[in-house]
Amino acid sequence: MNRDLSTLAGPTLASALTESSVVVLPTGAIEHHGPHLPLATDYVTATTVAAAAVDRAVGQGVDAWLLPGLAYTKSDEHHWAPGTVWLSWDTLMRTLVDIGRSVAMTPARKLLFVNGHGGNTALLSVALRELRVRFGLQTFLTGTSSPAGDGVNGPDELGFGIHGGHAETSMMLHLRPELVDMTLAERNVPEQLAGFTRLGFHGSAVFGWQSDDFTASGVIGDPTGATAEWGVELFERSVASVTEVLGEVARFERRPDAARPPIG
Ligand SMILES: [Zn+2]
Numbered sequence: 004m005n006r007d008l009s010t011l012a013g014p015t016l017a018s019a020l021t022e023s024s025v026v027v028l029p030t031g032a033i034e035h036h037g038p039h040l041p042l043a044t045d046y047v048t049a050t051t052v053a054a055a056a057v058d059r060a061v062g063q064g065v066d067a068w069l070l071p072g073l074a075y076t077k078s079d080e081h082h083w084a085p086g087t088v089w090l091s092w093d094t095l096m097r098t099l100v101d102i103g104r105s106v107a108m109t110p111a112r113k114l115l116f117v118n119g120h121g122g123n124t125a126l127l128s129v130a131l132r133e134l135r136v137r138f139g140l141q142t143f144l145t146g147t148s149s150p151a152g153d154g155v156n157g158p159d160e161l162g163f164g165i166h167g168g169h170a171e172t173s174m175m176l177h178l179r180p181e182l183v184d185m186t187l188a189e190r191n192v193p194e195q196l197a198g199f200t201r202l203g204f205h206g207s208a209v210f211g212w213q214s215d216d217f218t219a220s221g222v223i224g225d226p227t228g229a230t231a232e233w234g235v236e237l238f239e240r241s242v243a244s245v246t247e248v249l250g251e252v253a254r255f256e257r258r259p260d261a262a263r264p265p266i267g
Contacts, residue, residue, distance in 0.1 A: 026070060042088075048178065052117065083215050166222060167223065
């Protein structure tokens, strides 16, 4: 069954969607991923995982629909690298608000972001409430990557495999192997950060950063041991996770008489 919203005619969409439909927006990025991966890595991952999860969730009875992915997002941590095409935070926020306003014009009342780029997470989290308050949508956010600490990061990455490392490179070796050049894959792990108990990319104390703060190539991680087999495993985990999220989003209901503001 066709679940690509952009291929429907407007009147068809208006009658096909209902209040319980879940609209899915993949958010990727076009950004520098080191010498061995394509700029579209996060876009490919977000759109492919989201499409597979929508298919699977529909097969399980969830009324899910897919929007075309958002390719240009908040990649300012890679602004220094040619090829990165990024939106500033306020441009992206306004874009998300406009997309939310547009979704609110359909019968659907639920919108799920499936995010493939970590640099978007904080802003998407703010957008969730903005769209909830302004348009009355029920809004949700999930990501394409597996939770940290589950063995995704190889032991050589010291937990810092966040960009162009083992996981992302393995995923792309599975999804688009012709776009990966493993002869250029190099280990770039910010070992100096391993000495901190509090300060880090995530956790109790964080810093503002750009990717060339730590490595000249912009890679943060160790892609050298990446394999397509691990990519299959990661892809399956991601699709399973997003599918499960879609099932829970479908069941999620707020208090029926909670305030529903007019579209603004
Ligand atoms: Zn990435």
